[in-house]
Amino acid sequence: MDGITLLGLIAGTLTTLSFAPQVIRAWRTRSTADLSLAMLILLLTGILLWLVYGVMKEDPAIIAANGATAILLFLILSIKAKHG
Amino acid sequence: MDGITLLGLIAGTLTTLSFAPQVIRAWRTRSTADLSLAMLILLLTGILLWLVYGVMKEDPAIIAANGATAILLFLILSIKAKHG
Numbered sequence: 001m002d003g004i005t006l007l008g009l010i011a012g013t014l015t016t017l018s019f020a021p022q023v024i025r026a027w028r029t030r031s032t033a034d035l036s037l038a039m040l041i042l043l044l045t046g047i048l049l050w051l052v053y054g055v056m057k058e059d060p061a062i063i064a065a066n067g068a069t070a071i072l073l074f075l076i077l078s079i080k081a082k083h084g
Numbered sequence: 085m086d087g088i089t090l091l092g093l094i095a096g097t098l099t100t101l102s103f104a105p106q107v108i109r110a111w112r113t114r115s116t117a118d119l120s121l122a123m124l125i126l127l128l129t130g131i132l133l134w135l136v137y138g139v140m141k142e143d144p145a146i147i148a149a150n151g152a153t154a155i156l157l158f159l160i161l162s163i164k165a166k167h168g
Binding site (some may be wrong): 004008010012013014015016017018021026036041042043045046047049050052053056057059061062078 | 088091092094095096098099100101102105119120123126127129130131133134136137138141143145146
């Protein structure tokens with residue numbers, strides 16, 4: 001793995017990790033009423049487009065970061081769908 | 085501009101826009117006490133690394149998206165530094 005890809009993977013780990021507290025909070029409290037559905041859908045759409053971009057560019061750092069963040073966002077949205 | 089770059093710019097616009105409500109709220113209320121400083125610094129570090137990654141890859145979509153998001157995060161952090 002080259003240095004640039006490693007840098008991208010570190011960058012992706014940090015930006016994905018910054019979502020972790022929100023997921024843990026939503027998981028524990030089962031409460032997501034204060035999270036804007038519009039914002040979550042906007043963000044998820046953007047993240048999924050970045051994922052497609054990463055696949056088209058064959059860029060492993062972009063694929064890994066946005067794949068992981070998409071999973072976290074799906075988790076938050078599924079808690080929101082179930083518990084409001 | 086090729087189609088893949090356009091896709092990246094659209095993806096970046098969406099993910100950056102999803103921060104806008106938070107910036108507008110912080111600007112209006114001058115209140116950011118509920119925003120975790122650790123999370124903001126983690127996110128800003130990740131975004132700045134993505135920016136370096138974009139420059140090294142010469143990828144305009146990554147540079148534009150993370151440059152714009154970094155500016156929004158600096159705005160939030162400066163409001164937090166001034167008003168707590």
